[in-house]
Amino acid sequence: MDSLLIKGGVPLHGEVSVSGAKNAVLPIMAATLLTPEKCVIRHVPDLTDVGFMAKILASLGARVSVDGDTVTVQAAKLKPVGDYELIRKMRGSICILGPLLGRQRQATVSLPGGCIIGTRPIDLHLKGMRDLGASVTVEGGYVNVRARRLIGCDLFLGGRAGPTVLGTANVMMAAVLAEGVTTIESAACEPEVVDLAYFLNKMGAKILGAGSPTITVTGVKQLHGVEHEVIPDRIEAATFAIAAAATDGEVILHGARPDHMHAVLDKLKEAGVKVVRKGLTLTVTRGGRLKPVDVTTLPYSGFPTDVQAQMMVLMALTPGLGIITERIFESRFMHVSELARLGAEIAIEGPSAIVKGGRKLSGAPVMASDLRASAALVIAGLAAQGTTQVNRIYHLDRGYEKIDQKLRGLGARIQRIAQE
């Protein structure tokens, strides 16, 4: 298991390119199961999650090839059941359920286990499948969905924490080959959902309203192969922007989509961070004394929960009191105790973390618990005096392409070490 060794205190300087979006490419790779024809996906990030999805598609009978940042998939013939162990390991793989049900009217996938950031049920996914006419059973750790016919309908997909991103993706992918019109109310509006709808429409689907809470899908008989370039990763871009401000450096982000990042960029400006936008390029500098801000995570276009941990580090470095409230996942504060090891002062009160900022951070060995918590620990290590060792970085490799190389390109003293 690899770790990262970070010698902190160096302001980041330089240019970095934003990779393709993990949370767009996973459902788009799953969508290739909807056609027997070849699909070519470009700007695909080199991540362990992408590798997992490629293996899962292959275990279902698809031919998959990866050439640099291009993934080609042809699912000419499909098996009803995929690799249990692989699917169980990666929560995102649940989004093969909709395409399999849509294409072959049946699917059996392993139930995704709990996750450290929350219970993360899939009841809304299954509700959507049932509303479309499928029977759903859960047995022996498997979810089985079957339908003689899938019939379009009006369905509501809002839950305890609002819309569901992968639930919207799954139901949309089941509905594209259904009979008639499906209207999804309280749909997720994330840019990754819009990119998936764009991909499906290029395959011949008829989807309207993606990006709004009401999505309409008119079923078609079949879909064809396409070529598609995935959108840039707004969460990776936000992570580098916060790292630039946290280290008092200057970073130029190339190939970002600022129009997908309004809530984050607005909050950074409120905190005193200087963000200059030129087309798809963002230049981020600290821009003087930072101010504490309050942040509440919300569904898109609100502040993303996937940037909560990174923003908490910036607030830990900022003199004054900042309150960070997590409204999407019930236990997404695993990074708090690790940040305390670096000297941060953070108290948890229910869904909120009260950050008493401005204390100098000093390096220490810390443990990554999940993807975004590990990114936060890396930023804290870069800003801290001394050496920080971030362990269990397999979490990081799931969602950040070559992050240590990219950071070294910005002058960071960071190296990957293999641990027994």
Ligand code: EPZ
């Ligand atoms: C997607 O997860 C992302 N993952 C997550 O990113 C992201 O945090 C999340 O959306 C929210 O933005 C991928 O796209 C692969 P949800 P998803 O269904 O779709 C509850 C990262 O770091 N819920 O929108 O699984 C759920 O428990 C990851 O890259 C139900 O109650 O999230 C949560 O509280 C982490 N029932 C809320 O809704 C359901 O059936 C939002 O979850 C489904 C969800």
